[in-house]
Amino acid sequence: MHADTISPLMSDALVILGAAGIVIPLFARFRITPIIGFILVGVLVGPFGLGRLVPEMPWLYWVTISSTESLAPFAEFGIILLLFTIGLELSFNRLWQLRKLVFGLGALELLIIGSLLALAFFANGQPLVAAAALGFALAFSSTALVLPISGTRTPVGRAALSMLLFEDIMIVPIIFILGALAPYADAEGFSGLLTTLWQGALVVLVMMVAGRFFLPRLFASAARAKSSELFMAASLLVVLTSALATQLVGLSPIVGALIAGLLIAETEYHSEVEAIIDPFKGLALGIFLITVGMAIDVTMLWSNLWAIAGAVVGVLALKAVVTGVLLRLMGARAGTATETGILMASPSETSLIVLAAAAQASIVSAATAQFWQVVIALGLTVTPLLARLGRVAGRRVEPAPSLDDADHRDATPRVIVIGLGRVGRLVAEMLDRHGKPYVGIDSDSDIIDHARNAGFKALYGNAARGDLLDKLGMAECPAVILTMDEHVLAQQLVRKLRAAYPDLPIIARARDTFHATELYKAGATVAVPETLESSLQLSEAALVELGVAMGPVIASIHEKRDEFRERIQQDAALDEKPKLRTSTAES
CATH class of the missing domain: 1.20.1530.20 (Na+/H+ antiporter like fold)
Structure with missing residues (x-):
């Protein structure tokens, strides 16, 4: 089959789809924007690139744009x-x-x-x-x-x-x-x-x-x-x-x-x-x-x-x-x-x-x-x-406000919200609505800029940093709320906070019930699985739409939530018992 029997449009479509399906994922793997990838493909396969060699090498017709x-x-x-x-x-x-x-x-x-x-x-x-x-x-x-x-x-x-x-x-x-x-x-x-x-x-x-x-x-x-x-x-x-x-x-x-x-x-x-x-x-x-x-x-x-x-x-x-x-x-x-x-x-x-x-x-x-x-x-x-x-x-030119240059030693005890993404901002908004002083921290300066522009009390800081706990005024802190979506970091922070502050209430966001179990084992006071909460909310909406009175629905939802929470805490405690027996035997 000769190249001149093939529609130029089909040949061009082959090159474009090849770029989209092969070249661009390759650039994404090395964290290079696809914008540069598409432009470089154009340079390579265009009339000033490999396209000029088609008369000498006809097979290049299949990989160039005519x-x-x-x-x-x-x-x-x-x-x-x-x-x-x-x-x-x-x-x-x-x-x-x-x-x-x-x-x-x-x-x-x-x-x-x-x-x-x-x-x-x-x-x-x-x-x-x-x-x-x-x-x-x-x-x-x-x-x-x-x-x-x-x-x-x-x-x-x-x-x-x-x-x-x-x-x-x-x-x-x-x-x-x-x-x-x-x-x-x-x-x-x-x-x-x-x-x-x-x-x-x-x-x-x-x-x-x-x-x-x-x-x-x-x-x-x-x-x-x-x-x-x-x-x-x-x-x-x-x-x-x-x-x-x-x-x-x-x-x-x-x-x-x-x-x-x-x-x-x-x-x-x-x-x-x-x-x-x-x-x-x-x-x-x-x-x-x-x-x-x-x-x-x-x-x-x-x-x-x-x-x-x-x-x-x-x-x-x-x-x-x-x-x-x-x-x-x-x-x-x-x-x-x-x-x-x-x-x-x-x-x-x-x-x-x-x-x-x-x-x-x-x-x-x-x-x-x-x-x-x-x-x-x-x-x-x-x-x-x-x-x-x-x-x-x-x-x-203008570093994000950080815990090092802000008045973080406020005399008023404040709830600490770690992570100011979508979930963290909603939690902060509810705390503010009910008159509970808070301060939110995040290690992403873009998120901090966005939160401060929206009126949230936000400071830049890395919660994993060693001296951050003292600067946050944890001794007077009524509670810490972890909202980040990084499950490993969340477990590490819970474990670190519990070791330093045995009586501190720690409320943590969990991806699912398994993650919640891990957070309880790390020392969380309350771990809230997203999958469980979405199921409960769906059940509540369905029951109300079916004509069940709001009072009994809310009561049953709270009862089911407590039942799941108790079960997750029991699973976490059972997982910990073999470890305790092993450490006792070794000592």
């Missing part, structure tokens, strides 16, 4: 699904709360960075229009990579989201302005822009009104059918229809996808939709990243290594400094400003679109466009490294 253009629609679909899922995580209320950041911080960030880069290009001999095109192309940051890394609920994520939303809004005006300023642009440039803007506003308004009326009914029908296939079809229909509607009037399709996500986020079906779309989003985004890698010409990169490296470092440094300074001026904490600035320094997939539009309009020469295309691709490649560097730098 056409970058054939993958472009799939890459665009990945970005559309990504923006749709981002919309699912938001709501119109959250966007309204961010309006000052979006049109304040976002506008300043894009305008200042774009202008400074344009001035730098103009000073280096580029024509004014070409300098502006290059400057604003590089001023964009990657929505596709930044938001999955930062999330949308952390301080860094909220700041990044506000700037990225404004950049997404500005894509269309910037591309239209480039067309209007092009040497061969006609006089309809600005009038075309105005037409697109009013038509786009009208389409968005219609989508919002129609979506609020039709979407709940559409997904309710799919839910009643109890068909996951129908739910998937309805989800994809909403995404593609919204993206197509905005694209028809000249707006970016990602604007329609984002609005569709926002509308579905207001319904009770958003979690199911997000779960269904997620696998498609991951694969399609991987295709986009492969196309980014395919744009990197390794030969050209090597011959211009120092110039490209200098361009990458210069652009990243300028964007990081400007973004960080703007955030500080607008009241952000030093650590948040530093981390966000470094993360937002990466260029964007949108940068490639703007650069291509400028080259098509003959504003930027082909050689210049190719050079900066490689710079942008390399910038996208290092985005995960920038995220890690940003976290480290943010912690150095």
Whole structure:
């Protein structure tokens, strides 16, 4: 069978699925982000990698991608699904709360960075229009990579989201302005822009009104059918229809996808939709990243290594400094400003679109466009490294409050909550509601930042550290509550606390009844198995729904809980007896 008898689409699909199924798990095993893996696959199998050797070695046809253009629609679909899922995580209320950041911080960030880069290009001999095109192309940051890394609920994520939303809004005006300023642009440039803007506003308004009326009914029908296939079809229909509607009037399709996500986020079906779309989003985004890698010409990169490296470092440094300074001026904490600035320094997939539009309009020469295309691709490649560097730098600039620099010797006895994840925060909230003083500690500074921003009394500290027990004021502590999900560490801490404080009440979270038995053997006062509690809650809900009175239900649930707890404690005591007899015989 000859290679020319095989559909190029089938060959490309083989490479992409191979990357997703083999290469990416390999990177994950070594704790390297799949983002870098997909881009490196693109470099390797693209037309500038092994693809150029196909005429001499035809068998490479099976492991290379024949056409970058054939993958472009799939890459665009990945970005559309990504923006749709981002919309699912938001709501119109959250966007309204961010309006000052979006049109304040976002506008300043894009305008200042774009202008400074344009001035730098103009000073280096580029024509004014070409300098502006290059400057604003590089001023964009990657929505596709930044938001999955930062999330949308952390301080860094909220700041990044506000700037990225404004950049997404500005894509269309910037591309239209480039067309209007092009040497061969006609006089309809600005009038075309105005037409697109009013038509786009009208389409968005219609989508919002129609979506609020039709979407709940559409997904309710799919839910009643109890068909996951129908739910998937309805989800994809909403995404593609919204993206197509905005694209028809000249707006970016990602604007329609984002609005569709926002509308579905207001319904009770958003979690199911997000779960269904997620696998498609991951694969399609991987295709986009492969196309980014395919744009990197390794030969050209090597011959211009120092110039490209200098361009990458210069652009990243300028964007990081400007973004960080703007955030500080607008009241952000030093650590948040530093981390966000470094993360937002990466260029964007949108940068490639703007650069291509400028080259098509003959504003930027082909050689210049190719050079900066490689710079942008390399910038996208290092985005995960920038995220890690940003976290480290943010912690150095503003370390999380720790037990060493906080007033941990409070005169008021306090409950100690070890672990401030989802469970720990709920426990702390209930203690606060009932007027019980507490302090929570965790060894993850990101969790501490999140907890403190949410109003919890949180301190950074490693509970396994030797001198921590004294600093916590354990002598006056009424109780210790362990909520971490690390069962070995929980047993070690219980054993350590019981040895140092024989009368201290220790309440510990357990994964299951076996883990609870181990915690009781280590010295826990109460061990609460998650599996047991979920079963009891399920039984309570079922009995109430079946018409049993609440009082008898609660009494029977408490009785059953005590029965299980007594049985687990007996099992722990029985396991300990042989050990006691052995140690007595040895002595």
